[in-house]
Amino acid sequence: MGSEHTAKAFDTDLQELTRLVAEMGGIAERMIVESVDALIRRDVALGQRVVTIDTELDALQRRIEERAVLTIARRQPMAVDLREIVGAMRVATDLERIGDLAKNMGKRVAALETDFHPLKLFRGLEHMTDLVQQQVKSVLDAYAAHDLPAAMAVWKGDEEVDAICTSLFRELLTYMMEDPRNISFCIHLMFCAKNIERIGDHATNIAETVFYMIEGQAITDKRPKGDMTTFATTVPNT
Amino acid sequence: MGSEHTAKAFDTDLQELTRLVAEMGGIAERMIVESVDALIRRDVALGQRVVTIDTELDALQRRIEERAVLTIARRQPMAVDLREIVGAMRVATDLERIGDLAKNMGKRVAALETDFHPLKLFRGLEHMTDLVQQQVKSVLDAYAAHDLPAAMAVWKGDEEVDAICTSLFRELLTYMMEDPRNISFCIHLMFCAKNIERIGDHATNIAETVFYMIEGQAITDKRPKGDMTTFATTVPNT
Numbered sequence: 001m002g003s004e005h006t007a008k009a010f011d012t013d014l015q016e017l018t019r020l021v022a023e024m025g026g027i028a029e030r031m032i033v034e035s036v037d038a039l040i041r042r043d044v045a046l047g048q049r050v051v052t053i054d055t056e057l058d059a060l061q062r063r064i065e066e067r068a069v070l071t072i073a074r075r076q077p078m079a080v081d082l083r084e085i086v087g088a089m090r091v092a093t094d095l096e097r098i099g100d101l102a103k104n105m106g107k108r109v110a111a112l113e114t115d116f117h118p119l120k121l122f123r124g125l126e127h128m129t130d131l132v133q134q135q136v137k138s139v140l141d142a143y144a145a146h147d148l149p150a151a152m153a154v155w156k157g158d159e160e161v162d163a164i165c166t167s168l169f170r171e172l173l174t175y176m177m178e179d180p181r182n183i184s185f186c187i188h189l190m191f192c193a194k195n196i197e198r199i200g201d202h203a204t205n206i207a208e209t210v211f212y213m214i215e216g217q218a219i220t221d222k223r224p225k226g227d228m229t230t231f232a233t234t235v236p237n238t
Numbered sequence: 239m240g241s242e243h244t245a246k247a248f249d250t251d252l253q254e255l256t257r258l259v260a261e262m263g264g265i266a267e268r269m270i271v272e273s274v275d276a277l278i279r280r281d282v283a284l285g286q287r288v289v290t291i292d293t294e295l296d297a298l299q300r301r302i303e304e305r306a307v308l309t310i311a312r313r314q315p316m317a318v319d320l321r322e323i324v325g326a327m328r329v330a331t332d333l334e335r336i337g338d339l340a341k342n343m344g345k346r347v348a349a350l351e352t353d354f355h356p357l358k359l360f361r362g363l364e365h366m367t368d369l370v371q372q373q374v375k376s377v378l379d380a381y382a383a384h385d386l387p388a389a390m391a392v393w394k395g396d397e398e399v400d401a402i403c404t405s406l407f408r409e410l411l412t413y414m415m416e417d418p419r420n421i422s423f424c425i426h427l428m429f430c431a432k433n434i435e436r437i438g439d440h441a442t443n444i445a446e447t448v449f450y451m452i453e454g455q456a457i458t459d460k461r462p463k464g465d466m467t468t469f470a471t472t473v474p475n476t
Contacts, residue, residue, distance in 0.1 A: 062456065069324055072310045086307055093331060173422065180415045187411075190425065191432070218300065 006075060013071040014081070017064060017088040018144065024060045024095040025140040027053060029133060031102035032199060036129045038109045039192060040122045047109030050102055057099035064092040080216070087213040091143055094202040094209075098136065101195040101202075108188050121175065124168035125189060128196050131161055135203040143210050151210035154203055155219075161200040168193050244313060251309040252319070255302060255326040256382065262298045262333040263378040265291060267371060269340035270437060274367040276347045277430060278360045285347030288340055295337035302330040318454070325451040329381055332440040332447075336374065339433040339440075346426050359413065362406035363427060366434050369399055373441040381448050389448035392441055393457075399438040406431050 031050050038046035068089045071077070077085065135154050142150035172186040172193075211219045269288050276284035306327045309315070315323065373392050380388035410424040410431075449457045 065324065069310060069320060072307060073314045073316075073320065076311045076314070078311075082307060082311065086303065173425075176414070176421050177418045180418070183414050183421070184411065187425070187428065194429070 010071070010075040010077055010081060013067070013075065014084055014088075017067055017071070017085065020060060020064050020067070021088050021091050021095070022140070022144060024057060024064070024092055025136075027057050027060070028095045028098045028102070029136055029140075031057070031099055031106075032129065032133050032136065032196075035102040035105035035109075036125065036192075036196075038106060039112065040119075040126065042109060042112060044110050047106040050106030054099045054103040054106075057096055061092045061096040065089055083213045083216060087143075087209050090209045090212075091140075091206050094205045098199050098202050101199050105192050105195055108192060112185065112188055121172070121186070121189060124164065124171060125193055125196070128161060128164050128168065128193060131157075131164065132196050132200045132203065135161065135200055136206075139203045139206045139210070143206060146210070146214060148210060148214050151207040155207040155211075158200050158204045161197060165193050165197040248309070248313040248315055248319060251305070251313065252322055252326075255305055255309070255323065258298060258302050258305070259326050259329050259333070260378070260382060262295060262302070262330055263374075265295050265298070266333045266336045266340070267374055267378075269295070269337055269344075270367065270371050270374065270434075273340040273343035273347075274363065274430075274434070276344060277350065278357075278364065280347060280350060282348050285344040288344030292337045292341040292344075295334055299330045299334040303327055321451045321454060325381075325447050328447045328450075329378075329444050332443045336437050336440050339437050343430050343433055346430060350423065350426055359410070359424070359427060362402065362409060363431055363434070366399060366402045366406065366431060369395075369402065370434050370438045370441065373399065373438055374444075377441045377444045377448070381444060384448070384452060386448060386452050389445040393445040393449075396438050396442045399435060403431050403435040 031053060034046055035050045037043065038050065068085045071085055072082070075081075135157055139151060139154040141147070142154065169190060172190055175182045176186045208219050269291060272284055273288045275281065276288065306323045309323055310320070313319075373395055377389060377392040379385070380392065407428060410428055413420045414424045446457050
C-alpha cells in the first residue's frame with residue numbers, strides 16, 4: 001500500500017513535469033515563428049513581445065528544475081523513472097536556449113527597421129525557419145509520445161537545415177560583395193540564420209534526450225553534419 | 239550515528255561534484271585561450287585540438303549531472319545542501335556552453351587560413367578575450383570559495399565586455415565598407431567576437447548561481463546591459 005502510494009505520487013509529479021515541459025515547448029515554438037515574422041514585417045512591437053515572453057520561459061525552466069529535484073529527493077526513483085526526470089530537465093534546458101536565440105532575433109528587429117531590405121533575401125530565412133519549426137514540433141511530439149523512431153527522424157533531418165544555412169550564407173555574401181549598402185543588413189540576416197540553425201541543433205539535442213530516456217544510454221552514432229557556415233564566408237579569390 | 243554517516247557521505251559526494259566542476263572549469267578556461275590563440279596565429283592544429291577537447295567537457299557535464307542526481311536520490315539533502323547540488327549542475331551547464339562557443343571558434347581557424355588578415359584587427363578580439371577569460375576565472379574562484387562579493391563583481395563587470403564587443407563590431411563594419419576583400423574575414427571575426435561576448439554572459443550566469451547558492455533565491459536586480467551589437471551593424475547613411 002505504501003509503495004503503491006509512492007508510485008502514484010511519483011506519477012503525479014512526473015505528469016506535472018511533462019505538462020510544464022509541454023507548456024515551455026508551446027511558448028518556444030511560438031517565439032520562433034513570431035521572431036522571424038517580426039523580422040520580415042519589421043514589426044518592432046512583435047519583436048519586443050518575443051523579448052518580453054522569454055522571461056516566462058526562463059521562469060518555467062527554473063520551476064521544472066526545482067520540481068525535478070524535489071521529486072528525486074522525495075520519491076527516490078530508480079533507473080527508468082529517474083531518466084524521465086532527468087530527461088524533463090534536459091529538454092527544459094534546450095527549450096530555454098531556443099527561447100534565448102529567438103529573443104536575440106526579436107532584438108534585431110529594431111535595428112533592421114530603417115535599413116534597406118529586399119524581400120527576396122528573407123526567402124531563405126523563411127524556408128529555414130519553417131523547417132526548424134517543424135523539427136522542434138516533431139521532436140516535442142516524439143518526447144511526449146516516447147516515440148524513438150520519430151525522434152531519430154528529427155536527429156537525421158538536421159543535416160538539411162545545416163545545408164540550407166550554408167547556402168544562405170553564400171548567397172548573402174555575394175550581396176555584400178556586390179554592394180556595400182547591403183552589408184549591415186546581410187550581417188543581421190547571417191546572425192539570424194545562425195540562430196535558427198542553432199535552434200535546429202537544440203531540436204537534435206532533444207532527440208538525443210528521447211533516445212537516452214528510452215534506451216538508457218547516450219547515443220553513440222555521430223550525427224551527420226551538413227553545416228559548413230564556418231567556411232561559407234570564405235569566397236575564393238576575394 | 240546513522241545521520242552522521244549520511245552527513246559524511248553527503249560531504250564526500252559534494253566534494254567530488256565540486257572537484258568535477260573545477261576540472262571542467264580548467265578545461266573551459268584553456269579552450270577560450272587556445273581557440274583565440276589559434277585564430278590569431280592561424281594555427282589549424284591548435285584549433286582542431288580545441289574542437290576535440292570539447293567532447294571531454296561534454297562527458298564531464300554528463301558525469302556531474304548523473305552524480306548530482308544520484309546524490310539527491312540517495313542523501314535526500316534539504317535546503318542549503320540541495321542548492322549546492324543544483325548549483326554544481328547549473329555551473330556545469332554553463333561551462334559546457336562555454337566549451338561549445340570556444341569549439342565554434344576553433345572550427346573557424348581552418349576557414350581563416352588562406353584569408354587576408356591584418357593583425358591590428360585581432361587587437362580588439364584579444365582585448366575582449368583577456369577580459370572574458372579573467373571574468374570566467376574570477377567567477378569560478380568565487381564559486382569555489384562561496385565568495386558572493388567576488389561573484390557580484392563579475393556580474394557587474396560584464397557591461398565592459400559588451401561595450402568592447404559593440405565598438406569592435408563598428409570597427410569591423412568600417413573595414414568591410416572600405417574594401418570588399420575584408421568582408422569574409424571580418425564576418426568571421428564578428429562571429430568570434432559574439433562568441434566571446436556570450437562566454438561572458440555565461441560567466442554572469444555562474445555569478446547568478448553563486449548568488450542563488452548563498453542567498454537561496456534568484457537574483458532580482460536587472461544586470462546592466464552594455465551590449466548594443468544588434469544595433470552596431472547598422473551604420474547611418476549607408
